[in-house]
Amino acid sequence: MHQSGPGAAPPLVAERLAKTFDDGDVEVPVIADLSFTLNAGEIVSIVGPSGCGKTTLLNVVCGLTPASSGSVLWHGAAPQGMPGRVGYMLQKDMLLPWRTALSNVTLGMEIKGKVGMEERDKARVLLDRLGLHGFTDRYPATFSGGMRQRVALARTLVNDPEVLLFDEPFAALDFQTKLLLEADTVRLVREEGRSLLCITHDIEEAVSISDRVIVLTKRPTRAKAVYEIDLGDQHADMMEARQSPRFNDHVRAIWRDLEVSGT
Amino acid sequence: MVAGCQLALLAIFLGGWEYITSLDRQTAFLFGSPSAIFGFLKTMATDGSLARDTYVTALETLLGFLLGNLIGTLVGLSLWYSAFVSRVVQPFVVALGSIPIIALAPMVIIWFGTGLASKVAMSTLSVVVVALVTSYKGAMSVDPDQINLFRTLGARKSQIFRKLVVPSSLNDIFAGLKLTVGFALIGAIIGEFMSSSEGLGHAIFKAGSLYVIPKVFAALTATIALALVLTYLVGWLERLLKPWQPER
Numbered sequence: 418m419h420q421s422g423p424g425a426a427p428p429l430v431a432e433r434l435a436k437t438f439d440d441g442d443v444e445v446p447v448i449a450d451l452s453f454t455l456n457a458g459e460i461v462s463i464v465g466p467s468g469c470g471k472t473t474l475l476n477v478v479c480g481l482t483p484a485s486s487g488s489v490l491w492h493g494a495a496p497q498g499m500p501g502r503v504g505y506m507l508q509k510d511m512l513l514p515w516r517t518a519l520s521n522v523t524l525g526m527e528i529k530g531k532v533g534m535e536e537r538d539k540a541r542v543l544l545d546r547l548g549l550h551g552f553t554d555r556y557p558a559t560f561s562g563g564m565r566q567r568v569a570l571a572r573t574l575v576n577d578p579e580v581l582l583f584d585e586p587f588a589a590l591d592f593q594t595k596l597l598l599e600a601d602t603v604r605l606v607r608e609e610g611r612s613l614l615c616i617t618h619d620i621e622e623a624v625s626i627s628d629r630v631i632v633l634t635k636r637p638t639r640a641k642a643v644y645e646i647d648l649g650d651q652h653a654d655m656m657e658a659r660q661s662p663r664f665n666d667h668v669r670a671i672w673r674d675l676e677v678s679g680t
Numbered sequence: 681m682v683a684g685c686q687l688a689l690l691a692i693f694l695g696g697w698e699y700i701t702s703l704d705r706q707t708a709f710l711f712g713s714p715s716a717i718f719g720f721l722k723t724m725a726t727d728g729s730l731a732r733d734t735y736v737t738a739l740e741t742l743l744g745f746l747l748g749n750l751i752g753t754l755v756g757l758s759l760w761y762s763a764f765v766s767r768v769v770q771p772f773v774v775a776l777g778s779i780p781i782i783a784l785a786p787m788v789i790i791w792f793g794t795g796l797a798s799k800v801a802m803s804t805l806s807v808v809v810v811a812l813v814t815s816y817k818g819a820m821s822v823d824p825d826q827i828n829l830f831r832t833l834g835a836r837k838s839q840i841f842r843k844l845v846v847p848s849s850l851n852d853i854f855a856g857l858k859l860t861v862g863f864a865l866i867g868a869i870i871g872e873f874m875s876s877s878e879g880l881g882h883a884i885f886k887a888g889s890l891y892v893i894p895k896v897f898a899a900l901t902a903t904i905a906l907a908l909v910l911t912y913l914v915g916w917l918e919r920l921l922k923p924w925q926p927e928r
């Protein structure tokens with residue numbers, strides 16, 4: 418995976434980001450002033466009140482929406498156009514109904530170049546690992562929500578992204594499926610040394626998977642608090658992480674932050 | 681079950697029609713009767729005029745249908761490329777769409793003559809705006825998040841168009857195709873009404889002006905059959921082109 422020696426620039430740095438939407442004659446300030454760093458191999462979660470600008474933040478970070486001021490640095494440089502090797506996942510799976518599971522997964526490779534045997538095999542292996550063996554050549558119309566999000570996850574991971582940007586991709590799933598998918602994601606992210614910036618409404622999820630949790634204020638948003646999460650070496654197991662005594666302390670502290678800022 | 685009810689309804693309708701028109705000669709003259717219509721269909725079939733007229737009208741309709749949908753869909757989809765251009769042309773499209781096609785007929789005959797071309801032109805004109813509007817609507821209703829996803833995967837605008845916008849619009853394009861089968865047929869028939877020497881519209885017009893009502897109905901029956909066949913073909917094409925749609 419990505420070789421990041423000591424002193425190398427972190428994959429993603431946001432510096433004093435601000436974003437104001439210009440809606441005709443009204444200006445809507447959404448992000449006031451936000452800075453953070455995502456280091457190689459790190460998982461950072463962002464929680465904040467509904468409508469505070471989390472999705473906007475993600476869109477600014479990956480270049481879909483231009484920032485009003487401040488900068489986004491990928492490996493220390495501001496990219497021309499879209500940053501490379503970024504995987505972006507939303508709550509909606511956005512599978513294309515006219516493509517089979519497999520060709521949904523190979524979409525990114527198809528856009529970048531040609532899809533041959535090798536690319537298809539890679540996609541197949543990933544779908545197998547995510548428990549979709551036997552469904553690769555089916556259309557998504559008949560898939561369950563969990564299966565669809567697995568295909569979306571495979572579509573994201575197959576391009577070897579260094580940095581994953583998640584906007585609550587598992588929020589709509591039932592609790593058990595959600596836990597399983599989170600565990601899979603964390604395993605696949607940590608195994609391969611990727612980094613993950615994850616937006617969520619679920620504080621327990623944030624604490625259980627993250628190295629750091631950033632709590633945002635209401636709109637226009639800024640960082641209200643930052644928690645370094647250290648649960649011992651138990652991040653690998655989602656349920657065990659939740660048993661750790663410090664887990665509850667973190668959850669309670671973040672709850673209090675969000676209550677004060679008023680959801 | 682559904683087909684049974686439909687057949688029964690048709691039988692009651694035709695039976696009632698036959699019965700009422702058998703009561704006196706004047707109603708029979710004014711409204712024809714199923715048996716008389718069938719008689720005319722039989723003579724038209726044996727003297728070859730039925731096949732000839734149906735073929736002529738089918739050809740005009742099909743050409744107009746294809747041409748109108750091709751032009752309309754290409755323009756409608758490509759308007760997706762430029763929000764500016766589409767905003768500029770919008771009022772013109774609305775204006776064109778509100779012109780009654782029949783008002784164009786005299787000019788079309790002056791420009792295209794009295795042969796096949798003028799009928800195809802009429803048919804094309806009655807299809808093209810609808811095809812344009814439906815395909816444009818399809819292209820514009822693509823989920824913006826989906827476009828964002830393509831952008832994060834590094835897609836160029838032309839790739840977004842080919843791999844996302846066009847396939848996403850298929851539903852609307854096919855809705856337009858189904859709708860315009862009828863419009864194409866109407867266009868062709870109006871063209872034949874204005875001036876023609878053959879075709880189902882010609883047969884209807886001629887029989888009508890000679891007060892041979894059952895023959896009007898006979899030609900009308902052939903027209904309806906033609907519309908049904910064309911609609912069926914579009915449905916078949918849709919199933920062929922959209923295999924991902926689950927059976928319902």
Ligand SMILES: Nc1ncnc2c1ncn2[C@@H]1O[C@H](COP(=O)(O)OP(=O)(O)OP(=O)(O)O)[C@@H](O)[C@H]1O
Pocket residue numbers: 438439440445447466467468469470471472473474636
């Ligand atoms: N294009 C835009 N123009 C104007 N205002 C916008 C635009 N996009 C978002 N906003 C506003 O910015 C605010 C933040 O939106 P955003 O979707 O980023 O919130 P969020 O934190 O992701 O919310 P949620 O928790 O519900 O997902 C909202 O008040 C929204 O109305």
Ligand SMILES: [Mg+2]
Pocket residue numbers: 471472473584
């Ligand atoms: Mg959001």
